[in-house]
Amino acid sequence: MVYQRSSELFAEAKKVIPGGVNSPVRAFKAVGGDPIFIERAKGAYLYDVDGNRYIDFIASWGPLILGHAYQPLVDAVTERAKKGTSFGIPTEIETELAKLAVDMVPGIDKIRFVNSGTEACMSAVRLARGYSGRDKIIKFAGCYHGHADAFLIQAGSGAVTFGSPNSPGVTQGTARDTLLARYNDLESVRVLIEANENDIAAVIIEPVAGNMGCIPPDENFIQGLRQLCTDAGILLIFDEVMTGFRLAPGGAQEVLGIEADILAFGKVIGGGLPVGAFAARSEIMDYLAPEGPVYQAGTLSGNPLAMSAGFAMLSALNNDREVFQRLAEKTQYLHHGLDKVLDKTGIAYQINRLGSMISLHFTSDKVIDFESSATGNNPRFKRYFHGMLREGIYLPPSAFESYFLNDALSYEDLDRTIEALEKIISEIQ
Ligand code: HOZ
Numbered sequence: 001m002v003y004q005r006s007s008e009l010f011a012e013a014k015k016v017i018p019g020g021v022n023s024p025v026r027a028f029k030a031v032g033g034d035p036i037f038i039e040r041a042k043g044a045y046l047y048d049v050d051g052n053r054y055i056d057f058i059a060s061w062g063p064l065i066l067g068h069a070y071q072p073l074v075d076a077v078t079e080r081a082k083k084g085t086s087f088g089i090p091t092e093i094e095t096e097l098a099k100l101a102v103d104m105v106p107g108i109d110k111i112r113f114v115n116s117g118t119e120a121c122m123s124a125v126r127l128a129r130g131y132s133g134r135d136k137i138i139k140f141a142g143c144y145h146g147h148a149d150a151f152l153i154q155a156g157s158g159a160v161t162f163g164s165p166n167s168p169g170v171t172q173g174t175a176r177d178t179l180l181a182r183y184n185d186l187e188s189v190r191v192l193i194e195a196n197e198n199d200i201a202a203v204i205i206e207p208v209a210g211n212m213g214c215i216p217p218d219e220n221f222i223q224g225l226r227q228l229c230t231d232a233g234i235l236l237i238f239d240e241v242m243t244g245f246r247l248a249p250g251g252a253q254e255v256l257g258i259e260a261d262i263l264a265f266g267k268v269i270g271g272g273l274p275v276g277a278f279a280a281r282s283e284i285m286d287y288l289a290p291e292g293p294v295y296q297a298g299t300l301s302g303n304p305l306a307m308s309a310g311f312a313m314l315s316a317l318n319n320d321r322e323v324f325q326r327l328a329e330k331t332q333y334l335h336h337g338l339d340k341v342l343d344k345t346g347i348a349y350q351i352n353r354l355g356s357m358i359s360l361h362f363t364s365d366k367v368i369d370f371e372s373s374a375t376g377n378n379p380r381f382k383r384y385f386h387g388m389l390r391e392g393i394y395l396p397p398s399a400f401e402s403y404f405l406n407d408a409l410s411y412e413d414l415d416r417t418i419e420a421l422e423k424i425i426s427e428i429q
Contacts, residue, residue: 001390005049006037025061025158030378030398031385041068043408046394054394055413057403061396062210062242062267065327065356066316067408073271076312077305086303093307100314101269101277104249107259111279112288113302117241117266118146120276121204123296124264125150127278128202128235130294131287138192138203138234140183142370142400144211145204145239145264153178156211156370161398183209183369184217186224193232202235202262203228207252210242210402212373213359214352217256226258235284241266241276242402245317247355248324255355271313273306323407327356330414331405334358337418341425347380356405359396360384373400380428387424393417 013020021027021035028035036048044067046054059065066073080093098111114120125137125148137150144157152159152167153175159167166175179196182188183205193200207222209215229236238260243252245268253259262284266276279285289295300306317323335353338360342349348364361367362377362384381399388395393416396403 001052002050003034003036007034009037009049010034025161025398028397030161031382033386043067044406044413054392055417056394058394058396059404059406060272062246062404063270063272064406065246065268067406072316073309073312076308080305080308085305086300088299091304093304093311094302097307097311100311100318104314104318105263105279106250106253108263108279109282110285111277114276114298115274115300116146116276117264118148120241120264120266120278121145121151121239122148124237124262124278125202125204126296127284127287127294128237128262131284132201132235134199134201136177136179136196136199137201138179138181138189140181140205142183142212142373143206143209149174150178154180156400161400183215184221185369186221189225189228193228200234202237204237204239206242207238207240207256208243208354208357210357212370212400213361213367214354214357214402215367216352216354222256222258235261237262237264239264245269245314249318249321268313269310270306271309273309275306275310324355327405327407330409331356331358333411334414334417337414338421341418341421345425345429347429357402359402361399383428387427388420391420391423393420
């Protein structure tokens with residue numbers, strides 16, 4: 001493959017954008033080399049500026065569950081744009097999307113739209129603090145809830161990929177209010193709750209972790225966590241930015257059979273436009289301004305273009321609920337195909353999967369938390385990533401990220417992906 005135009009564009013970008021990217025995970029720092037620049041995409045395929053085609057397994061890091069340039073969504077956004085893109089005054093489509101989301105997701109009465117998953121999680125925590133009158137939160141090592149200060153303590157995703165899970169710029173005071181537990185380890189949560197009685201406002205968790213690779217929760221852990229929170233009067237926040245409207249119409253809550261107190265959304269709910277949201281029962285949501293005292297606002301929040309995209313996406317998913325099962329089957333097919341190739345080699349690896357989220361770690365340890373996910377063989381991962389890229393397969397450029405399958409992927413695409421691994425397997429031995 002030739003990447004010449006991409007490299008030229010990257011050199012230009014670096015002159016005026018820090019690191020040449022607007023989000024670090026795009027920079028290929030963990031795998032080396034220059035990132036590719038995208039010209040366009042359709043369905044399951046990305047086309048770069050050098051004319052190369054890739055089968056896409058990141059789907060814009062999750063939002064494009066039905067594939068790129070999904071026609072009903074493109075039509076909705078195009079029609080809406082002709083009428084104006086933003087007013088800062090209410091529009092009917094905001095209520096339509098809110099009704100649809102409230103209908104699809106268990107246990108919520110009201111939802112507030114923001115512009116990103118970061119904003120959603122940050123606002124969810126503020127709401128929990130305002131509602132409970134308590135300051136501290138518990139988060140889990142390796143979970144990533146966006147880049148608000150309180151979450152950059154042992155954060156996953158790009159933060160850990162680039163060696164700053166505890167970023168400079170986060171004050172000691174913020175760090176003191178963020179307590180750190182271990183994913184899939186209920187005892188680590190119990191200890192923190194006992195040591196901070198009546199001080200903890202919320203526990204925030206990715207109910208299926210996707211920022212240290214994909215790590216499903218152990219059933220006893222997640223059920224026990226719900227019970228611990230209920231017993232201690234702590235609000236349980238599910239960060240469903242990755243899992244919401246992806247694992248099921250009702251997200252991880254539906255799959256796990258557990259209801260959280262506050263939910264944060266992003267990605268699929270915006271269909272590829274910048275949308276985040278947080279939601280809860282009325283009793284909690286009515287603490288928000290202008291109804292209640294907890295302030296939260298945004299010039300572009302609920303803007304009609306983004307709402308139209310979100311409405312087109314959720315409507316499509318709501319009207320074709322089999323899509324979730326279809327995606328889970330495709331993901332299972334990919335999993336088995338990768339197993340078949342890797343099992344012949346003696347390479348130590350783990351594949352974790354739930355629904356349409358999957359990841360591959362080159363380690364012999366079972367990957368259940370941040371520590372075990374960090375045991376992966378990174379030099380091998382780099383060779384794997386670049387080998388697959390050369391074969392036209394676009395994977396997340398870090399082992400600390402999940403793949404997100406989209407429904408435009410055909411079984412032929414999956415076969416080509418498995419064949420690509422077979423082709424490059426000698427390079428990663
Ligand atoms: N939340 C995404 C997956 N960890 C990363 C997206 C980004 O930072 O660009």
